[in-house]
Amino acid sequence: MRLLSTTLLALAFLGSFPTACCSKPSPSANSCQSPDDMPTDPGTVQVTQLGSGSLDAAGQTWPYQLLRLEVPGRAATYAQWFPPRKPGVSPIVVLTKPYDGIAWTGETVDAKWAARGSGLHPDDSEPHFGPGSSSIAYTPTTPELVASESFVYLFHDFGVLAVFGRFYAGGDLQNDRDDMNAGMRFLAQAPNVDTTRIGIFGGSWGGYEALYAAADAPATVVPSVGVALSPLSDFAQEVDYVSRVVPSRVSDAALRSRYQQFFEPYFRRIYATTGGDPLSSGTDYTRWTAAHLAATVQTPFLILHDDWDTLIPVEHTRALVSQAPHRFTPMYFQNTAAVDWNTLPPDHGPLLSTHGNVIITLSLGHLLVKLGGAEQPLYIPYGAGTVGAWLRGVRASQEQDRDVSDVAPRLLELTDPRVQMLEATQGTLQPGAAFVAEQVNAIWGTSFTAATVRTALEPGLPTP
Incomplete structure (x- = not known):
């Protein structure tokens, strides 16, 4: 469920476009820690630096690191880390990146997808792919692009951690959730992190990752503020929506088929974790519902949602907010015309596209005001x-x-x-x-x- 790019309007800040340079994955991994410092507690994460580079913008330089994060018993997670430059501790913003294709991990799966290039490709790295399975979109990114997207936070002297979910690499819901948790565990042991001022931002599938990252965060690094755009918050409701609500709303057979083809790769990942349709016996959605989030998320979230979202219906956000209004604050983009479900394509809504710049402005306003210093411009x-x-x-x-x-x-x-x-x-x-x-x-x-x-x-x- 792809969403508008978070490439920020601030690329023109002070008339200077950011550029990143010196991104050089090392031929041999360099550990960020000495052997004596390697984590032994299963609550920590082993960190290996695979490369480095820097962002040059507005006459300043911000170094970054390309990291492999390993939690015992789990697949490796990959992240791009901009450590704070100021002495002492600084605020941090976590960016969830579910779809971005990265080519610097050294893993065969990333090399395969990078060679394919941008576009639709068979979802054949997912273990349940087979005849009748839909293709998925692959969008390559580079450390330079991620650096540019991070610029507005870096300019305010925040650290930034981009955590890659690598949807194209296969896996399931739990794998994506583990990736985000590895990023939060990394912040729990990283130096110069102001653990009282951590923000998290994500949209659509990345909004799911942001919400669940906050739910699972170690107690020492629970984000103090979050922003989620059109997030998938309840997987039982989502399966019900696609399987039963969409057919009741959409009479056009071709449009119904588009929904089924679009969601098929997501359902494979959902069912691999939960066991199948929530109405089937033996399935378990206990940890994948709005009720679970309402009971576990301590982070106050701003949630922005278009009321004509046909991928993740706005009713799901309304239900989440109703269960924990003290934690989840909604901002609804309301269409004024009468809705016709047979003419709406499967997407996150027309106003989300029309007002994409405003959504970024409001999201940044919320994050920066909550995380910025008392006297900081x-x-x-x-x-x-x-x-x-x-x-x-x-x-x-x-x-x-x-x-x-x-x-x-x-x-x-x-x-x-x-x-x-x-x-x-x-x-x-x-x-x-x-x-x-x-x-x-x-x-x-x-x-x-x-x-x-x-x-x-x-x-x-x-x-x-």
């Missing part, structure tokens, strides 16, 4: 006109008497005194409060100022 990128276009849709929802109470809190975060809004193409800066006042005034005809907008929005948005 926070630079949040946006695209010219994008926030206004989104707010026009919000006002249209208001006029239909829909609940839009989830919008004002996101705008209030952008009015934080530390926030500077960065227009990505021009590199111009504006205080967050002034920016929000300008956007709200243009849509609702108000006359708020930078000094009054925070107080004005605390009760909610203006009425139309």
